[in-house]
Amino acid sequence: MTSNLDIIVAGGGRVGFQTAEILANRGHDVTIIERDEGIVSEIADEWIATVIQGDATNPDIIEQAGIERADAIAALTGETGLNLAVCLAASELNPGIRTIVRIERAAGTAYTRFVDAVLFPERAGARVAANEIVGSDVQTLADVTGDLDIMLVRVAEGAPAAGKQLTEVRFPAGTLVVSDDDGHRIARPDTTLTPGNRYVVAVEPDVADEVMNLMRG
Numbered sequence: 001m002t003s004n005l006d007i008i009v010a011g012g013g014r015v016g017f018q019t020a021e022i023l024a025n026r027g028h029d030v031t032i033i034e035r036d037e038g039i040v041s042e043i044a045d046e047w048i049a050t051v052i053q054g055d056a057t058n059p060d061i062i063e064q065a066g067i068e069r070a071d072a073i074a075a076l077t078g079e080t081g082l083n084l085a086v087c088l089a090a091s092e093l094n095p096g097i098r099t100i101v102r103i104e105r106a107a108g109t110a111y112t113r114f115v116d117a118v119l120f121p122e123r124a125g126a127r128v129a130a131n132e133i134v135g136s137d138v139q140t141l142a143d144v145t146g147d148l149d150i151m152l153v154r155v156a157e158g159a160p161a162a163g164k165q166l167t168e169v170r171f172p173a174g175t176l177v178v179s180d181d182d183g184h185r186i187a188r189p190d191t192t193l194t195p196g197n198r199y200v201v202a203v204e205p206d207v208a209d210e211v212m213n214l215m216r217g
Contacts, residue, residue, distance in 0.1 A: 004028060006070045010056035010086045011077035012036070012043045015102060015121050019076060024048040031065045056086045059093060072098040076119070080104045087115045138212065147205045150178075154198045159217035162195040169193065174204035175211050 005028045009020045012034030020030045020043075030049035033056040034040050040053045054061035056075065067073070073090040075083035080103045087099035099115040111118050131139045137154040155162050161169045166177055167189045177187045178200040185191075193199065193215065203211050 005072060006066065007031070008033065008062065008065045008067065008070050008073040008090070009049070010062075010073065010075040010083070011102075012039045012051070013076070013078060015078075016074075016076040017043060017046075019074060020049045021046070031070075033061060033065055057082060057089060059089055062086070062090055063093065067093045067097070070094060070097055072100065074100040074102075074119075076100075076102045078102075078104070084111065084114060137216065141200070149203055149205070149208070151201050151203060152198050153201050153212070153215050155193045155195050156216045157195045159195070159213075159215055161193045161214040162217075164193055165189065166191050166193070169214060171214065172207040172210050174207040176202040178202055 005023075007023055007028050008031050009016050009023075010033045012020070012032045016032065016034070020032050024030050025048075032043055032049045032051045033054060034043065034051065035053065035055050037053060040051055043049070043051050050065075052061065052065050054064070056062055056077075062073070067090055070090075073087060075086035077083055077086075080101070083101045083103070087101050090097050091099055098117075100117045100119055101111055101115045102119045102121065103111060105120070105122075127140045137156070139152045141150045141152055166187060171177070177191065177193075179185060179187050180191070180197060180199050187199070199215075201211065201215075
C-alpha cells in the first residue's frame with residue numbers, strides 16, 4: 001500500500017473515531033460511516049474526516065463512501081456480525097480492498113478466512129494495562145496469531161538465568177529469546193543474559209510463568 005490511503009471506517013464510536021483520528025493525522029483520507037445521528041454530529045464537529053450517516057451494511061451507503069476507490073475498510077462497530085457483514089459487502093464491491101474487522105471476543109483464526117485482519121481492542125487495552133501495572137521490567141510488545149506473546153523482559157539480579165549464556169539456561173519448549181533490547185543482533189547460543197539488560201522473548205502462554213521465573217527469579 002502507498003503512504004496516502006483512502007480508508008473507510010464503519011462505526012464512529014470510541015474505537016472508530018480514535019482510529020480515524022490517527023489515520024487522518026498521518027495524512028490519509030478517511031471517511032466514517034455512522035448510523036447514530038448524535039455521534040455523527042459530534043464527529044462532524046471535529047473535522048477529521050468525511051462523515052456519512054447510514055447503515056454500513058447497506059451497499060448504497062458504502063458506495064456513497066467511495067468503496068470502489070478505497071484502499072481499505074475497517075469495520076469497527078461494537079457488533080462482530082455487523083462488522084463481518086460490512087467487510088464481506090465491501091469485498092464484493094471492491095475485490096482488491098483490504099478488510100479489517102473488529103471482534104468482541106478472542107476467536108483465534110475463525111474470521112481470518114473472510115477478512116485480511118482481525119482487531120480485538122479489549123485485548124490490546126489489557127496488554128497496555130498489564131504493562132503499566134508490572135512496570136518496565138516485563139512488557140508485552142505485540143500479539144501475534146493465537147495467544148503467543150512477544151515480550152520485553154529485564155533480567156533480574158540473582159535470577160536463575162542471570163549472567164548465563166543461552167546454552168546454559170534450560171528454557172522450556174515454547175520459548176525463543178529473539179534479541180537484546182537494542183535490536184541490533186539476533187540472540188545466539190553464546191548470548192549472555194546480563195542482569196539489568198532487557199531481552200525480546202517470544203513465549204507460549206503455558207510456559208510464560210516458567211520463563212519469568214528463570215529471568216526474573
